[in-house]
Amino acid sequence: MATIKLGGNNIETAGTLPKVGDTAPDFNLTAQDLSSKKLSDFKGSRVIMNIFPSIDTNVCATSVRKFNEKATGLKNTKVLCISKDLPFAQKRFVSDEEINNVTNLSDFRDGNFGKNYGVEMTSGALRGLHSRAVLVLDENGKVIHSQQVPEIGEEPDYLSALKPLL
Template sequence: MSTIKLGENNVETSGTLPKKGEKAPDFNLTAQDLSEKNLSDYKGSRVIMNIFPSIDTNVCATSVRKFNEKASGLKNTKVLCISKDLPFAQKRFVSDEELENVTNLSDFRDGSFGKNYGVEMMNSPMKGLLSRAVVVVDEDGTVMYSQQVPDIGEEPDYLSALKTLL
């Protein structure tokens, strides 16, 4: 279990992120077309998982925009933006923002991603949503980098995450 901040309040998460050198847990997430996506669907590509509470908040939306911008020059890399938002809201955001370098995926069906990656918030008014985190995996699904952002109101460390791919 990790402790993060939401304003002045402590929030417990369901566990801890996978660490560098570990195999990333598989997942079953929902794409914008309501199809199911698994980590194995991205085998052979490097993957940045941008994990956050909701696309409809400023910091979360900013992280999607920034990863979209910064990932455009990375070869063989997919950026997955993961939240519990419904796929319809994710699709609307990507369309409105004209983002082409990110894939939004939802953990709304069974919530197993949040539990398996240790990012489900267990208390606070945001209980059940995903905390802000970044996980980078290589072509074989091995974790290269992970960051549990210590305060929900802060952006992730983009530079450190991207450096692992250079």
């Protein structure tokens, strides 16, 4: 379990984020077209996993916009934006914002991603949603960057996340 903050108040998560050197667990998430996507579907590509509570909040939306912008030009790299938002809300957001360089995936069906990756918040006002975190994986699914953002209201460290990919 990790302890993070929401507005200065302690929040607990279901576990801890995979660490650098770990193999990321596979998952079964829902794409915007309601199809199932697994981590193994992205094997052979480098993957940035931008994990957050809800696309309908300012900081979460900003992280999607920034990773969309920064993903342009990164070779063999996929950006996965993962939340418990319904796929319809994710689709609306990327359509309204003209975002083309990320793949939105939803953990709304069974919530196992949040548990398996240790990001499900188990206390506080946002209990049940994902904490803000970033994982970067190499082509074989090994973690090369891991950040559990300590305060939900803060943006992730984009430069540190992108550094292993440059």
